[in-house]
Amino acid sequence: MRTLVPGRIRRDLPALIVALFALLPGRAFAAEDNHTGFRVVQERTDDSVTLIMKSDYCIEYTVTLEATLKNMTPSRAVPFTVDAAGRRSFVLARFKVTDKTRPWHYEYNYHWEYGGRRNSTTNDADYAMPFGPGRYVVMQGPRGTFSHFAGSGSENAVDWDVPEGTIICAAREGRVVGVRDDSTVSGVDPKFKPLGNYVIIKHADGTFADYHHLQTGGAMAKIGDEVKVGQPIGLSGQTGFASKPHLHFMVFQAIDGKKVLSLPFRLKTDHGTFTDFIRGRSY
Ligand SMILES: [Zn+2]
Numbered sequence: 001m002r003t004l005v006p007g008r009i010r011r012d013l014p015a016l017i018v019a020l021f022a023l024l025p026g027r028a029f030a031a032e033d034n035h036t037g038f039r040v041v042q043e044r045t046d047d048s049v050t051l052i053m054k055s056d057y058c059i060e061y062t063v064t065l066e067a068t069l070k071n072m073t074p075s076r077a078v079p080f081t082v083d084a085a086g087r088r089s090f091v092l093a094r095f096k097v098t099d100k101t102r103p104w105h106y107e108y109n110y111h112w113e114y115g116g117r118r119n120s121t122t123n124d125a126d127y128a129m130p131f132g133p134g135r136y137v138v139m140q141g142p143r144g145t146f147s148h149f150a151g152s153g154s155e156n157a158v159d160w161d162v163p164e165g166t167i168i169c170a171a172r173e174g175r176v177v178g179v180r181d182d183s184t185v186s187g188v189d190p191k192f193k194p195l196g197n198y199v200i201i202k203h204a205d206g207t208f209a210d211y212h213h214l215q216t217g218g219a220m221a222k223i224g225d226e227v228k229v230g231q232p233i234g235l236s237g238q239t240g241f242a243s244k245p246h247l248h249f250m251v252f253q254a255i256d257g258k259k260v261l262s263l264p265f266r267l268k269t270d271h272g273t274f275t276d277f278i279r280g281r282s283y
Contacts, residue, residue, distance in 0.1 A: 038112055047097040053090055057223050059177040060085040060116045064257030067108040071098050081256040083116040114178055115254030118206045123251055126268040127171040128229050130249055137161040139246050141277040156262040157250035158277045164245040166236040168211050170227040174201040181219035183239040196240020199233045212248035213238050
C-alpha cells in the first residue's frame with residue numbers, strides 16, 4: 001500500500017535526496033542512502049566542485065541532478081537525468097566558480113530510481129503468481145483508493161492479501177538488482193514509505209518487478225542472483241507503509257530519477273490468464 005505523488009520524490013523505493021550548501025569554503029551536510037550504497041561524493045578545489053556518483057552495486061539506475069548555483073558555471077545544464085547502468089563511479093557534474101573575486105554558492109539535490117529509461121512502455125510477458133500453488137486474494141488492485149492512485153507511480157500495482165511469512169516466489173525470471181530486509185517498522189503513515197523491505201528483479205526487457213513489504217530478515221535472494229520463475233525470493237511481511245501483512249507487487253520502469261512508471265501485467269496461473277485485478281477477488 002504505497003503512495004506515489006506525481007512530481008514528488010518517490011520514497012518507497014530507495015530514492016534519496018541530498019542537499020548541500022557551501023557559502024565559500026564552509027559548512028556542508030549530506031545524507032547517504034546507506035542501505036543501497038548510492039551516494040554523491042564531492043571533490044572541491046578553491047574554485048570548483050566535482051560531484052561524483054558512486055554505487056556499491058553495479059546495477060542499472062537513473063539519476064537526476066538538480067542544482068541552484070550563484071556565481072558558478074555547471075559542466076552541463078541542470079537539471080538533467082542520466083542512465084547509470086553498471087557504473088560504480090562516474091562524474092555527475094562539475095561546478096566551476098565564474099568570478100573568483102565574488103562569493104559563490106551552490107546547493108544540489110539528487111534522486112535515483114532503479115532502471116534505465118526505455119523507449120517502450122510495453123510489458124508483453126506472462127507473470128506467475130508470486131507465491132506457491134493456490135489462490136490468492138487482491139487486497140488493493142490497480143488505481144486503488146488507498147495508495148495505488150491513478151496517475152501515480154504505483155497505479156498498476158497489486159496488493160496480495162497474504163499472512164506474514166508467506167513464501168514469495170519470482171513471478172518472472174531475471175536478475176536481482178535490489179534487496180533490503182533490515183527494516184523493522186511499519187505503520188499507516190506516509191512517514192513509513194521509505195521503510196519497507198523489498199526485492200527488486202530486473203527482467204530481460206528492461207522492466208523491473210518490486211516485491212515489497214517483506215518481513216525483517218525476509219530476503220531469500222541477494223544482489224546479482226539470477227532467479228527463475230517460481231524460485232523463492234523472500235518472506236512476506238508488512239514493513240513500511242502498510243496496515244497489515246501483504247505483498248505489494250508491481251512491474252515498473254524508470255522515467256527519470258524521480259518517478260517511475262508502473263506497467264499493467266498479465267498474470268498466468270493454472271486456472272486462467274488475468275489482466276484485471278479486482279479488490280476482494282481471488283486469482
Ligand atoms: Zn501496494
